[in-house]
Amino acid sequence: MDPVIVVGAGPVGLALSLALARHAVPSLVLDSTDGNPPPRAARSCVLRPDTAAVLPTLPGLRWRSWRTQRRAQQVDTVDLVPEQAPVHIEQHALERTLRDALAKEKLARVITDSHVDLLEQDANGVTAHTRGPSGTWWRGSYAVGCDGARSMVRKLLGVRFPGRTAVERHAVAALRVRLPWEEGEYDKDGVWEQGSVGSALLHRDPGGVPGEVTARPLPGGRWRLDWLLSPRGDLVTPEEMLERVADTLAVWSEEALKEAAKAVVPANGGPAGAGRRGAGAEDGGGSSGIGPYELVDTGVHTAHQRLARHWRVDRVFLAGDAAHLTGALGVQSVDEGLRDASNLAWKLALTWHHGHGAAAETLLDSYETERRGAMVARLRAVDQALPVVRRGGGLRALLPGGGARAHLGLLTDGHLGRGLLGAPPAYARTPLAPARASVDEVPVGTAPGAPVCDVPVTAADGSQGDLHDWLGGPGGELLVLLVAPGTGVWDSRHWLTAGMMPELASTVAGLPLRATLLVTESYPGAAAHTVLAVRADGHLAAAFPAGRSGALRVCAEAVRGGAHS
Structure with a gap:
């Protein structure tokens, strides 16, 4: 098949191309610049820990704490352990890191000085034209507009971009x-x-x-x-x-x-x-x-609030600032755009590798359902908080305690990635969840559709690391995590042949998508011998008792957009 065309080489476009390469999907990045982003220390971004975890090692700085103060009085201090600390990095340094990582990927290609001015679609793919002395046509299977707030892709699609400036x-x-x-x-x-x-x-x-x-x-x-x-x-x-x-x-x-x-x-x-x-x-x-x-x-940084009416038009998608504008009350626009890339990459990969049909359409449509729904909730939360934080209106009705502490607490949430203004979204109403009663789900410390906790894990080949190390492509489109206390003291070749492991390993190998089996000593809120099915973007698909091979197959079919048993 043809590569995926990524229009725009900002952090979102570069991260999407890198994620596609890790899912074994070729991509072509059409970069309107010369490939050398100017250094601007005043143009920086804050990345949440789970967002930064799936990127290459970044030359940023993690915060030790966040202090809030009113006049000369300290109001609050939030101490941050490394795994909970945001990463503050200049945007040009983030882009350079992603470009360096892409240069090592054989499946990714960045074309500089390429301004897209025409986009055409047919039943089999997308054709993009870049202007120049002679003009160049590029053929792709899909296209993603990551070309910023003034997105040419969005304009060519005729998608409205309403909101407030x-x-x-x-x-x-x-x-x-x-x-x-x-x-x-x-x-x-x-x-x-x-x-x-x-x-x-x-x-x-x-x-x-x-x-x-x-x-x-x-x-x-x-x-x-x-x-x-x-x-x-x-x-x-x-x-x-x-x-x-x-x-x-x-x-x-x-x-x-x-x-x-x-x-x-x-x-x-x-x-x-x-x-x-x-x-x-x-x-x-x-x-x-x-x-x-x-x-x-x-x-001078000006925060707008806008949301594209549609994020998918047939084979073309929108991501990052081309799809949404945020930034008020500490909401981080680059971080939200990177979540778009993480959500879309594995879905394009599944479709690219396994063909089309109703399941593929459901899978691709879920990108807009999940990510646009999350941004609607985020922008609504900002709209509700703005009069509280900036003008004090309705404060006591909305927040216990009131006063400056409550104002600053809301701003802290946005900056640190907590609460309605900053916490990672949970895709509770995703079309990729197993049908109700089709899987005997059990409760764990993570709600279905929410991001999973980063716990130490061991793979079937004996390699060890943290759960997030397998996200973003290396582990495939689905991670199957077994909670098995005591396995940490055994060599993997012993526990792989014991108990329920042979059946579970065989089931994982036969799933209709690329999956990786991992084992952990414990997971918050999970009983021993619980299986967690984790999507490639780190969100929990379902949790159920081990030994339920049918439940795992149903969950995998749901994740790939297929019919539920």
């Missing part, structure tokens, strides 16, 4: 600076060396002045600072940007000086402040914890 607007500055709460040390040349993790801050009304600023660490001793602006205000001049930076750093410096004064150790029983200073409160600029700064990059 300028829901939120932020002034953005990237600095190289040492902030008071940052961990690290100076090298022998006096250059500050940042640690491998950092603590982010959301500050409401800094210095008593109404407003909001977030400080999020990046690799290389840099920080991204975002100031909330009025949605439709005037342009931000360079002078105004410098003033914002100076005023914010002055507030944090003053707060650090006050904290340092509290750490003064009285000498000979004298009054506080009369003795020597505590650690980290040296005289001079070091006493504030903020040294000289370098302004690396600036910009």
Whole structure:
């Protein structure tokens, strides 16, 4: 068959092509740029842990904690363990990492300076035309428009893109600076060396002045600072940007000086402040914890809310910003686009490898059902939260406690990937679930359709790792996970021939899609000898008792869009 045509070489298009290659599907990425994204430190993205887990190793920085503060008072601190910490990375660095990974894939090809201006479909595939001196025609089995908010693919399909503009607007500055709460040390040349993790801050009304600023660490001793602006205000001049930076750093410096004064150790029983200073409160600029700064990059980020009416038109799909625009209240648009790619890749792969028919149509239609449904819920949650967070309307009716703590709690959810504003979606009403009563399902700690927990697993060949290591293509379109306490102390060649394993292994080998059998010592909320069927995008298809070969076959048929028994 012809390759899948991916239009657009941003993070979503590149990640989709990489996922297709791992599912043994060839792809052709039509890149309208020269392939060298300009470095922009002020253009960064935050990836949730489960999203980052299926990508190549990223040169980003994980947050150690997230602090919220109002004026000089700390409201809350959320400590983050590595497996729960978001990854903050510049977008050009993310794209470069994905391009480098694609360069090693024989099934992926990126064509630069290729502007798509025509798209045609027939019963067997898609033809795309890229403009140039002579023009070039490209033939593919399917096409996916990952070409951003001004998507040419969406326009060629005639799909409407309704929504709201300028829901939120932020002034953005990237600095190289040492902030008071940052961990690290100076090298022998006096250059500050940042640690491998950092603590982010959301500050409401800094210095008593109404407003909001977030400080999020990046690799290389840099920080991204975002100031909330009025949605439709005037342009931000360079002078105004410098003033914002100076005023914010002055507030944090003053707060650090006050904290340092509290750490003064009285000498000979004298009054506080009369003795020597505590650690980290040296005289001079070091006493504030903020040294000289370098302004690396600036910009203005405007968050829109739009949703394409359709995400599939026959053999052409939309993903990422071509399908939806988000970004208000900390919702991460790149992360949502990468979820589109993860959801679509394995479905295209199944159809590409196993032909067409009613099952394939159900499978491909489920992409729009699941992902568009998830984005409808996300945008609705933002619409409901905006008046609460920005204007205080209806707060006490919606949230217990009220006040600044509740406002900042909602913003924390968006930034950290929690709650309605940030948590990964659960596809509870997916058409790919087994028909009710067709499978004797058992409850586990993950609801059907929700993302599975990342637990240590062992494969049939004895290789070990975490469950997420097998997602995104390496494990196929379905992972079959058996909860079997005690297997960790045995060599796989022993437990593979014991008990129910031979029958389960034989069933997995005979499923109508590429599947991998894995074993784990335990899974949250699951009893021993429970089998979990996990889709390639990490969402739970079903859980049932081991020894039910028929249930596993029914589940596999449902996942591939087939008829339910």
